[in-house]
Amino acid sequence: MADIRATFFQECEELLEQLRDGLEQIEGEGDCLETVNAVFRAVHSIKGGGAAFGLDALVRFAHQFETVLDAMRAERLTITDDVIGLCYRASDHLSDLVAAERDGTEPAHDTSEDLAKRLVALVEGPVPPGTVPETAGTPTPETFGFVPLAIPIGPTADPQDTTFGIEFTPTAALFTNGNDPVHLFRTLREMGDLSVSVDTVSMPTLDALDPHNSYLAWSLRLVTSESEHAIHDVFEFVEGLCSLRVWLDAEPAPTVPDMPAPAEHVPPSDPGAASPREAAKPAGQSPKATVRVDLDLVDRLINLVGELVINQAVLAQCVAEAGLSTHTDISAGLDEFKNLSREVQEYVMSIRAQPVKPLFQRMGRIVREASDISGKSVRLVTVGETTEVDKTVIERLVDPLTHILRNAVDHGLEVPETREAAGKPPQGTITLSAAHRSGRVLIEIADDGAGINRPKVREIAITKGLIPPDAVLSEAETDKLLFQPGFSTNAVVTDLSGRGVGMDVVKSAIQALGGRVGIQSAPGKGTTFSISLPLTLAVLDGMVVDVAGQTMVVPITAIVETMRPRLEDIHALAGDGSVVSVRDTFVPIVDLGTVFGHRHPSKDFSDRVLLLVETDQNDRWALAVDSIHDQRQVVIKGLEANYGHVPGVAAATILGDGKIALIIDPEETAVRARPTAIQSFVLDEV
Incomplete structure (x- = not known):
């Protein structure tokens, strides 16, 4: 039961997202019946699931919200900015109620009564002060109890109500997809006076019973003020998964239809197979199969991939130190290992990537x-x-x-x-x-x-x-x-x-x-x-450089180009600054060795390599380094948790030889190194 409950709350997150999407579309596009129906179905699904777990506060509020949406789709309520604004607030509060029920706490903003009054007022007019709204048909805990069969259930019928007959025969696919007829009957009960009887004529003997098949059918009689269209809406979620017939009481009741051919059972172990419900959808509308995975497992997998990248760097270092030719089988295998490591890393990173x-x-x-x-x-x-x-x-x-x-x-x-x-x-x-x-x-x-x-x-x-x-x-x-x-x-x-x-x-x-x-x-x-x-906090592509005997890493994404300047390209500024001429523009030079205290300032950069970096605001600097070792993937190891923030340093990494190398933040380093015309109050860490 705990697993089913957890699945319900996960599905609630998806339904709440659909609800917000729908409200945004209604706000932008106006009165679109299909979008209003989609919003209604999202709230209805949350209410139905909440009822199954006895979440009374959630169910009561969702029912009142649902009443407003039903009035909108029936065109009894005009969609205005005020109405949409209230629906947004109801959506927010519904999200609070879901979170509170999931975590076993009180809602962060307890506004149920006030919002409920305002929702009721949209449909029925203002609610008198001091009264708690109780709309017609508002569910109570008893409303969602088990429905006894073959006896009348529901409120007393009004003489003006209409009587409908319903024949409902589910297929095996309906149960495979997690649906249960009792939830449908509970929803019908909210609409009026309902009586239900079960037909077991197709039930085989025990030795011939297939647990994956469906053998029951139901006959229902509903006295309600709702329309036939509203009854069909109740069965909308199981469309294509059952045989359904609805008729007015004046018509002769048809015989129970022959049972449809049992749907082929899809073993749950086949993750690539489409569910029967998906198979019933028109071509091109079936969603991709997905699986929910504990986030801790994904984190562990990402850490292992990081260690795999480090291990690949260690092997590459060993091969280089051994002086093996690049044409040997070992070098070829190492290249293949490198490519596979990168591919695994990219796919694992995409698992954690979310819109x-x-x-x-x-x-x-x-x-x-x-x-x-x-x-x-x-x-x-x-x-x-x-x-x-x-x-x-x-x-x-x-x-x-x-x-x-x-x-x-x-x-x-x-x-x-x-x-x-x-x-x-x-x-x-x-x-x-x-x-x-x-x-x-x-x-x-x-x-x-x-x-x-x-x-x-x-x-x-x-x-x-x-x-x-x-x-x-x-x-x-x-x-x-x-x-x-x-x-x-x-x-x-x-x-x-x-x-x-x-x-x-x-x-x-x-x-x-x-x-x-x-x-x-x-x-x-x-x-x-x-x-x-x-993009990720785990791995990045970096350029490994030497700075005054220290190994550092500069993110590749920040580097526009590399250059070895000529003496005539370097120009000194007043004070300690220097710039380099790059295609008719002057770019400030930042010596990483000086910034991090490894050597004294110098204006001779003719023997250095300059890394031209560009910021998001299109500012440019030239980072001066002694030499470039190579370009490789490095695993990001944060410093904040174990040491603290170091200005100009984004993180650290472990190289193939086991040494620690700092990963440079180019923009922060450049801003930190610039000549300051003002005091040190500032801004050198933004």
Whole structure:
């Protein structure tokens, strides 16, 4: 039972995602009957599963939500922005109830009664104060008890109700797919006065009984105010898996149909075979077979793959030290081992890769709640929801994105009156996007608000002692002051912000993921936060270099090109700086040996190799190294848990000879090494 319950909650996550998808489509496309039906089915499935496990609070709220959706699909309720807004909040609360039942806790936001009143009011009018809504047919615990057969069940019928006869004969495929007729009968019971009788005429003797076959049929009589279409909707999930006939009571009851040919039993051990239900679907609509795996097992597999990559590097080192020819069988086998290791690594990484869609949907709730608190009208637009990211990265992005979005609503967007005075629509827009770029994941949060008030930021920074009064800052340096601990532009503490905690937390969280965060802002037009992250936290392609006798690794994705400069290409700047001429442009040179304290500064780079790197903001630097060893896959070993964050160092790795090599963060290293025209207060870790 525990396994079945766990499966139910996993399916609830998928159904809640379908529910949010449907609401977004309805909001964007308007009244689409098929989409409304899909949303209704998602809530109905959650309610039915919750009833099977006796989750009364979940069932009651889902029933009231379902009533509103039923009125929408029956066109008794006009779909407006207010209706969609309430449906979003009902979806959020339904998610809370599912999580609470799964974890055995109380809902994070106990708003069931208030939301239920508002849902009922949409269909039946305002609920009198002090009353608890109890819509017609609202299920009680008894409603979902076992249904006795061959006796009347359900509420007393109204004289105006219609009587229907129903003949229902399931196939074996219906049970193979986890369905149970009793759940269908319970749903019918909610619609009126139901009587059920079972037909066992096709039941064979015990010695001839096939446990994989289906032999029972049911005759039902339903007195209800609902339409025949509503009855067919109840059986929608088992369409193609049963024989069904519904008729008015005035018609003669047909004889029980002959049993359909038993569906071929598909052994559960055949993961590639399509289920009978999938086989019944039209061609081109069958989903790929999937399997749920414990995440711990995937993590262990990823760790083993990392050790496999290290082992491959050890063998390569041994072969190189032995001086074996590249044409020997050992070298050929090692190359094949290397290719297989890379292929295994890519497939294992893809197992953990997940689209950011669930994360973006979760952020939709954050924006709605922040909009309610601030009194501003805000629309969230999402782009690139199918972009795949390592699951660990997704989980650890929740808090940073929450901080940024709340700040965007509270600080970035103006109130409707101010926006209209500036010629903007009263409703503000926040765009949340994700994309793969240069081997990394780029997530952007852009608002169309007023932009950063840089004079105010500078004034606050001086007041808090973060910069000296005479400091000369560029616009980018002023913007990055927002990431300083304790910095806040709110004079009053609100439910959203003003406690001086937030953006510095964002910076730390992103750095812990091996990422970077940047800001771009234009007065009156808005602000964009850019978060650049590695695709995975396990393995990367790196260039192994020598720096003053130390072995270091530079991520390949950051390197644009390599060069050995001529003496005339190097130009000295005032102070300790130097630049290199690259195709009519000048690129600052950063000596890694000097940055990490392995040698004294020098302006002679003629005997060095320069690695031209480019950041997500299109800034360029030339990293000076002594030589390049080779290019290889390296296993990422984080430093934060065992040591702490080292500026300019993203992580470490184990080389084939057993030595430890630091993995360089090129952008952070370059920013850390630049000549500072201001004090050391800053920004050298953003």
